[in-house]
Amino acid sequence: MTATADFPQQRIMTEKHPPVLEVEKLQISFRGDDSSTTVVEDVSFTVGRGEVVGIVGESGSGKSVTSYGIMGVLPPNAEVTASKMFFAGAHDLVRLPSKKRRRLQGKEISMVFQEPLTSLNPLMSVGKQIAEPLRYHEKLSRKEAKRRTVEALRSVGIPRAEQTYSSYPHELSGGMRQRIMIAIALVCEPQLLIADEPTTALDVSVEAQILRLMKKLRRTTGTSILLITHDLGVIAEMADRVVVMYAGQVVEEAEVYELFREPRHPYTKALMASTPKIEEVRDELESIPGAVPTPSKMPTGCRFAARCPKAMEICSERPPEVELGSGAKTRCWLYAEQETGS
Numbered sequence: 001m002t003a004t005a006d007f008p009q010q011r012i013m014t015e016k017h018p019p020v021l022e023v024e025k026l027q028i029s030f031r032g033d034d035s036s037t038t039v040v041e042d043v044s045f046t047v048g049r050g051e052v053v054g055i056v057g058e059s060g061s062g063k064s065v066t067s068y069g070i071m072g073v074l075p076p077n078a079e080v081t082a083s084k085m086f087f088a089g090a091h092d093l094v095r096l097p098s099k100k101r102r103r104l105q106g107k108e109i110s111m112v113f114q115e116p117l118t119s120l121n122p123l124m125s126v127g128k129q130i131a132e133p134l135r136y137h138e139k140l141s142r143k144e145a146k147r148r149t150v151e152a153l154r155s156v157g158i159p160r161a162e163q164t165y166s167s168y169p170h171e172l173s174g175g176m177r178q179r180i181m182i183a184i185a186l187v188c189e190p191q192l193l194i195a196d197e198p199t200t201a202l203d204v205s206v207e208a209q210i211l212r213l214m215k216k217l218r219r220t221t222g223t224s225i226l227l228i229t230h231d232l233g234v235i236a237e238m239a240d241r242v243v244v245m246y247a248g249q250v251v252e253e254a255e256v257y258e259l260f261r262e263p264r265h266p267y268t269k270a271l272m273a274s275t276p277k278i279e280e281v282r283d284e285l286e287s288i289p290g291a292v293p294t295p296s297k298m299p300t301g302c303r304f305a306a307r308c309p310k311a312m313e314i315c316s317e318r319p320p321e322v323e324l325g326s327g328a329k330t331r332c333w334l335y336a337e338q339e340t341g342s
Contacts, residue, residue, distance in 0.1 A: 020192050020224045021047040021070070024084035028062075028069045031077045039295045040066050040248045047192065050218060052225040054239035054256070056232065056271065060292040062248040063228045064114060067194045070226070071111050072101050088191060107137040110185035111194040116177035120169040126180045127153075127165030133188050152183040157209045175202045182210060189221045196228045211238060232275050236260060244268050247292050247303035249319070254328040264330040266308045302333065310334060 028040040040062045047053045055063045069080045070093060085093045087109060093101070110133075113119040121129055130152055131145040140148065146165065153161035156179040169177055178200070185193060195214070199207040211234065217223045227238055235242055235256065242259045244252040244267065252265040263269045270288045290307040293299060299306065305315040314333050321331050 018089050019046040019048050020051075020088055021226070022084055022086045022089075023070065024082060026066065026069065026080070026082040026085060028065055028074070029079045030075075031079060036079065037295045038248070038298075040069065043245070043248075043250050045243050045250065045253060047224045047226055048240075049191075049224055050222045051241070052218065052227055052239045054227045054229065054235040054242045055245060056229065056235055056242060057245035058230075058271075058288075058292055060247070060294075061245040063245055064196050066245070067111065067196055067226065067228055071109060071194055072096075072105065073111075103137075106133040106184075106190075107188045108190055109192045109194065110188065110190040112181050112185045112196060112198045114196045114200065116174070116181045117169060119181060120177060122169055125166050125168055126172070127167075130180065130184050130187055133184065137188055148187065149183075152187045153180075155186070155213060156180075156183045157206060158183070175206055178202055179206070179210070182213070186213070186217060189217065190223060192224045192226065193217070194226045194228070197230070198227070199229070199231070199234065207234075214238070232271070244271070247298065248295065249303060249331065250329070251304065251331045252329065258328060264328070264335060265304075265332050266310050266334075267304045270307075302331070 023046070024044045026040060026043040027038060029036045029038040043062070043066055045053065055066070057063055065074070068074050069078070070085065072093065074080065080094060082094050087093055087104065091100070091104065096104075120126065127146065127149050130149040131140075131142075134140045134145040134148055135142070150161045150165060153164055158164050158176065158179055164172075164176075169180070172180065178198070179202075182198060185195075193214070198214075199210055202210060214225060215238070218225060225238070227235070229235060239256045242252075242254060242256050243250055244259075244265065246267050252259070252263070252268045254264075259268065260272075263272055267288075270286075274286045274288060276285060288307055293303060293306070299316065300318070301314075301316040302308070302311070302319040305311040308315070312333060319331050320333055320335075321329065
């Protein structure tokens with residue numbers, strides 16, 4: 001897929017419903033022996049009911065860490081703070097006791113992790129791993145849980161589902177393991193699905209099948225999806241709104257049509273330009289010079305300034321956050337100047 005993928009003709013409208021997820025000024029740090037390093041800072045966004053919000057950005061932008069913070073699966077040395085991180089308007093995910101959080105995990109909030117081989121238990125059959133949330137959350141009998149598990153295996157395109165039920169992760173291909181992870185996440189029909197690169201290990205035909213499955217889940221159950229991916233084509237096909245992250249911060253947020261039609265932040269423009277398009281013939285792909293700064297050496301001003309072709313002197317001082325029309329957001333001094341008329 002490329003960024004030229006067609007947009008869906010219809011989107012689920014979510015403005016009349018309260019958001020299923022509200023994140024405001026999220027900060028995530030990791031404690032070391034002598035210091036603490038902040039890797040995610042001042043991240044704010046919402047996910048409406050039945051809405052798909054995409055998060056894009058290079059490796060090291062903080063996308064996965066943000067999702068792990070929401071899911072509550074960061075290691076013990078992580079410190080998570082936020083002005084607000086509410087699920088379904090009632091659960092404060094920052095302060096929620098671990099026992100209550102476990103009732104949500106896998107039932108109301110599920111996640112497809114990026115690395116299926118390390119996320120699956122090598123000592124359990126994949127069938128038992130899919131059935132586990134059904135047994136824990138829905139108190140199903142072994143027989144009924146197995147029936148639902150086999151259905152879930154078929155729904156994600158697993159051939160010979162009954163035989164695969166008894167297989168172990170090492171016996172399956174990378175693509176099969178990824179589909180097992182998706183089946184685990186979807187089996188309880190969660191309110192919020194966090195999908196971290198859900199189609200990375202899949203070929204094009206299986207990727208299309210998984211995206212259709214996610215669309216069907218959204219359509220039939222109203223599940224909201226937080227979709228993390230590097231594939232702008234997947235974003236174009238799936239997302240209603242897009243959050244662009246760079247170096248642990250949100251640098252742009254916009255409705256998906258608006259973002260692809262008129263990206264504002266120089267980083268977003270660079271991502272678009274570096275994406276290959278079927279209709280274009282290039283001698284070489286465009287790339288973004290430099291690299292994402294490390295968390296321990298973040299610049300004091302705009303974090304993209306060192307790689308930005310339009311950087312100004314003020315960019316090294318402090319990064320602005322400018323609200324534009326229709327709820328769009330751009331963290332860039334170019335638009336601050338336009339807003340103030342300077």
